[in-house]
Amino acid sequence: MLTLIHAPRSRSTRMLWLLEELGVPYELKIVDIQRGDGRGARDADNPHPYGRVPALLNDGKLVFESVAIMLYLTDTFPKAGLGPAVGDADRGDYLSWLAFYTGGVEPAFAAGFLKMDVPPGAAAWPKQAEAMTLIEDRLKDRPFLLGERFSALDVLYGSTFNFFTMIGALQAPDWLAAYVKRCIDRPAFARAQAKDNG
Ligand SMILES: N[C@@H](CCC(=O)N[C@@H](CS)C(=O)NCC(=O)O)C(=O)O
Known part of the structure; x- marks a missing residue:
């Protein structure tokens, strides 16, 4: 099962969008983060190595950094056609x-x-x-x-x-x-x- 570590209105919102595009089952785990205006704080429940979002857990395995998560998801679910696979001209x-x-x-x-x-x-x-x-x-x-x-x-x-x-x-x-x-x-x-x- 995929779990997206997410904070509303942040860089993890785009992962939510990608997961919706992929049409695969996932769970959301909402965490607190330190916001640019000083609100919020690092969340002890966030598995991201430096307390940020997005992060993704796949059966307990952690992926972090937006671009890594995108590549990981599009490679894992190639049928959705949202990222060219190895061997594709693109x-x-x-x-x-x-x-x-x-x-x-x-x-x-x-x-x-x-x-x-x-x-x-x-x-x-x-x-x-x-x-x-x-x-x-x-x-x-x-x-x-x-x-x-x-x-x-x-x-x-x-x-x-x-x-x-x-x-x-x-x-x-x-x-x-x-x-x-x-x-x-x-x-x-x-x-x-x-x-x-x-
Ligand atoms: N390069 C990272 C950046 C992640 C990042 O900075 N996320 C912000 C939210 S938009 C965050 O978690 N900030 C909390 C903090 O600065 O502690 C990625 O794209 O995954």
């Missing part, structure tokens, strides 16, 4: 865009939001504008990051840009707003929203 693209999220998008946007002036060559991540250009180029002639097929990548990127827009951290250009709408305009997203509070 596998390399899938892995690249998963890794780029953690290694590029998150640090680039965090640095941008915190107005950190990172000197050129001093960090391994791109600048926020470079990351945006890469994503814009990729979506120029594709509805989703892998082309016509919706995948776990669109759960990851769609939820992130939806969140940034909702909290007012990003004024999404038209192409990005249209992409986010395509991603979240799905029954599984609505189901996940309805279950977010447990």
Whole structure:
């Protein structure tokens, strides 16, 4: 049995969305976390190694880090078609865009939001504008990051840009707003929203 370690309105909400897309049985374990505004605290019941969410337990085995959980789930449930399997021509693209999220998008946007002036060559991540250009180029002639097929990548990127827009951290250009709408305009997203509070 899968158990998602979850805190409402956090990075684990997108795992809830992915699980709903996969259509597999799972349980939710709601935990407290330390929020950006100081509310909440690390939860002793959270098995995540540094007290965060998401984490996933599969029959007691722990997986943590959003991208690892996504890859784990799409590999474990290949029939859902939400992540190209080993041998699929799109596998390399899938892995690249998963890794780029953690290694590029998150640090680039965090640095941008915190107005950190990172000197050129001093960090391994791109600048926020470079990351945006890469994503814009990729979506120029594709509805989703892998082309016509919706995948776990669109759960990851769609939820992130939806969140940034909702909290007012990003004024999404038209192409990005249209992409986010395509991603979240799905029954599984609505189901996940309805279950977010447990
Ligand atoms: N890179 C991690 C980040 C996880 C993360 O920072 N989650 C936040 C919620 S959105 C959290 O648990 N924060 C609690 C804390 O900072 O202690 C992932 O994507 O899984």
